[in-house]
Amino acid sequence: MQKLSNLLPEGFHDALPPNAEAASRLERDVLDTLASHGYARVSPPLAEYEDVLTARMQGAAKSDLMRFVDPISQRTLALRPDITMQIGRIAATSMADAARPLRLSYSGQVLKLRSGQLHPERSRLQIGAELIGTDSVAAASEIVSVAIEALERAGVTGITVDFTLPDLIDILAAGPLPLNEAQIAEVRGELDMKDAGGLAAMGAMGYLPLIEATGPFNEAMKRLRAFDAENLLTSRLDGISKIAASIEGKVSLTLDPTERHGFEYQSWLGFTLYAEGFVGALGRGGSYEIADARGDAEMAVGFSLYPNPLIGAGFGAKQNDVLFLPLGHDLAAAKQMRDEGWRTVAALSNKDDANAMGCTHRLDNGKPQKI
Secondary structure (H helix, E strand, O other): OOOOOOOOOOOOOOOOHHHHHHHHHHHHHHHHHHOOOEEEEEOOOOEEEEEHHHHHOHHHHHHEEEEEEOOOOOOEEEEOOHHHHHHHHHHHHHOOOOHHHHHHHHEEEOOOOOOOOOOOOEEEEEEEEEOOOOOHHHHHHHHHHHHHHHHHHHOOOOHHHHHHOHHHHHHHHHOOOOOOHHHHHHHHHHHOOOOOOHHHHHHOHHOHHHHHHEEEEEHHHHHHHHHHHOOOHHHHHHHHHHHHHHHOEEEEEEEEOEEEEEEEEOEEEEEEEEEEEOOOOOOEEEEEEEEEOOOOOOEEEEEEEEOOHHHHOOOOOOOOOOEEEEOOOHHHHHHHHHHOOEEEEOOOOOOOOOOOOOOEEEEEEEEEEEE
């Protein structure tokens, strides 16, 4: 008999008890939070035609697609690396006539071609919400607030919201601090590393104050406003300040105006969600554009959570007493115990061991007795 391999591809793993159930509970808690704020759930497919999927993608994400040929259509299909673009497609097609602003939520697995150091898994859960038809301060404030509430309902504490201005360098490069395309990429790289020496070496001294405009929100915002001598950023800074004010005191607030990682398609606003005790981001969000049914730009704002680290840390887990039902047990009593919230495991033979099956109690004379 041929020996079966138990190896999985790199970056993939089985979700086993109790993590699989914890993941479902955490997913349900987050989706219930979104539903309570009027976000209706949609569920796009895992695979789409590659050209349709990539038409709504921007940045380097196109190189992160897992592709294969559909044997039926003979067209190239791709597995989604992100669900947000699919929500844009749904809003622009199937729900093009739905009233705006349109509130949609989603949850599903996304597939990455390659894994990263912080997130070695290539398949991970993405849960999120999109508010389509506006990217106003009121809409953005709602999205940020709902994202925080969803994490809190999942049991997360010590949350930090880090704001950024994804199009900041583009605005400055086209105005008071001109740069060509190659220089823009180079300046972004130096700002990502907070390398003042690198900026000075390439003659981009005007961008140096942006390194200092990073850190706790209020202090960093003051420095950024002082930097904006020509008032090019006033409306953006006012908007972000109002959003921050709406959640001040609930979470920690920071500002990193030049952060671009994960914000390749965002416009005037971006934010990252962190939590104490976790390395890396638990989620990201911001404002962006989608093409509507006529090909015109429609504004939207949303967020995505990636809760795998929470599941691995025990969030969503629930300790339940498990009741062992011996052979010949009282069926009515067992049903009543389940109605009361107990989990039951029925013996199928005299060899079944209650302890080995993780039971904490045994049904004796119609009552649970601790083992």
